[in-house]
Amino acid sequence: KPHKKSARIVGDCMGKYHPHGDSSVYDAMVRMAQEFNMGKTLVNGHGNFGSVDGDPAAAMRYTEARLEPIALEILRDLDKNTVPFQLNFDDSLKEPELLPGRFPNLLVNGASGIAVGLATNIPPHNLAETIDGVIAYLDNPHIRLNDMVNFIKAPDFPTGGYIIANELNQAYRTGKGKIILRAKLRVEETDGDRKNIVITELPYQVNKSSLLRKIAELKEEKKEELAGITKVSDESDRVGMRAVIEVRGEADIDKILKILYKYTDLEVTFGMNLVAIANGKPMQMGLLDILKYYTAYQKDVVLRRTKFDLNQAKDRCHILEGLIIAVRNIDEVIKIIKGADSTADARDKLRARFSLSERQAQAILDLRL
Numbered sequence: 001k002p003h004k005k006s007a008r009i010v011g012d013c014m015g016k017y018h019p020h021g022d023s024s025v026y027d028a029m030v031r032m033a034q035e036f037n038m039g040k041t042l043v044n045g046h047g048n049f050g051s052v053d054g055d056p057a058a059a060m061r062y063t064e065a066r067l068e069p070i071a072l073e074i075l076r077d078l079d080k081n082t083v084p085f086q087l088n089f090d091d092s093l094k095e096p097e098l099l100p101g102r103f104p105n106l107l108v109n110g111a112s113g114i115a116v117g118l119a120t121n122i123p124p125h126n127l128a129e130t131i132d133g134v135i136a137y138l139d140n141p142h143i144r145l146n147d148m149v150n151f152i153k154a155p156d157f158p159t160g161g162y163i164i165a166n167e168l169n170q171a172y173r174t175g176k177g178k179i180i181l182r183a184k185l186r187v188e189e190t191d192g193d194r195k196n197i198v199i200t201e202l203p204y205q206v207n208k209s210s211l212l213r214k215i216a217e218l219k220e221e222k223k224e225e226l227a228g229i230t231k232v233s234d235e236s237d238r239v240g241m242r243a244v245i246e247v248r249g250e251a252d253i254d255k256i257l258k259i260l261y262k263y264t265d266l267e268v269t270f271g272m273n274l275v276a277i278a279n280g281k282p283m284q285m286g287l288l289d290i291l292k293y294y295t296a297y298q299k300d301v302v303l304r305r306t307k308f309d310l311n312q313a314k315d316r317c318h319i320l321e322g323l324i325i326a327v328r329n330i331d332e333v334i335k336i337i338k339g340a341d342s343t344a345d346a347r348d349k350l351r352a353r354f355s356l357s358e359r360q361a362q363a364i365l366d367l368r369l
Helices: 004-015 022-031 069-075 107-109 127-139 167-176 207-222 252-265 287-328 330-339 343-354 358-366
Strands: 041-048 064-067 085-087 094-096 109-113 119-122 162-164 178-183 183-188 195-201 231-232 243-247 267-273 276-277 281-284
Touching: 004 022, 004 064, 022 069, 064 069, 064 167, 107 127, 107 287, 119 276, 167 178, 195 252, 207 231, 207 243, 207 252, 276 287, 287 330, 287 358, 330 343
Parallel strands: none
Antiparallel strands: 041 064, 085 094, 109 119, 119 267, 162 178, 178 267, 183 195, 195 243, 231 243, 276 281
């Protein structure tokens, strides 16, 4: 479908389902369109939707949006009675209590937020790996975590970088643990006696312009240790990220990097805290627990969809059985309809003659003779 104005989407959302501030609604939609925040973006945005440098998105009257194809998988079969519905805030519309979610979005896109006395911080994961993990769990519900990490090896952050997996196993087992994220960089020799430290990938949710500003400030603060740095510049373009720290040839690069890792966001700690709502209440879960609840939920969704399809097919079958009777006795049917005083009279006569149900008789009357 074509893109729609963001202001219209936000207005519909507030008017129909969510009576809160427009900025909270728009900010949530913007985040779903930022490829540096989401494992897989769910909203396809047109216009300025912000950047890694922390620039805000344009106002909603300027931007446009539509769903990404993968977002339709979260909504797939919603119309087939797969999930319970509830009334919205003014009882004028029905809204789904939860979505069918045909892929494990909680793991793929992660979640972070604070509620009343509860916080969650789930990192994004690779889509293909996560689905392989779900299939492995379906094949063997007694799979051990040591085997599961062959499928879901670690989080997969959209901005890249390196993961130093301190407590990753513990986090996947208990739902709580710390990992360290480090920027990806390389040292380039330049003409003359200078060297460049080139940063190409950053830790998740690190603001690039703030980071470079911090490095420049640190250079002034720690004149002795960082005397080797001559210049900090941002050479990023459409092709990709490239931030350059120019260093004198005789400087000790390992020592400089050690200081930068310690005092700047070139290295950050990510506290994994896998809290999600299971069976209506928030729980801290390990990786296998999340997969257990997800697969149980998907079985329920598939079961409800199949029942819906079956009932639709039975209804259609019932009508067709009536139409078969009508076609086999078409001359008599036309005679009865012609001789009837009204539609209701024709319906009653058809039912009496061929012992049809009311819906079958109505279907025959709806035929174009």
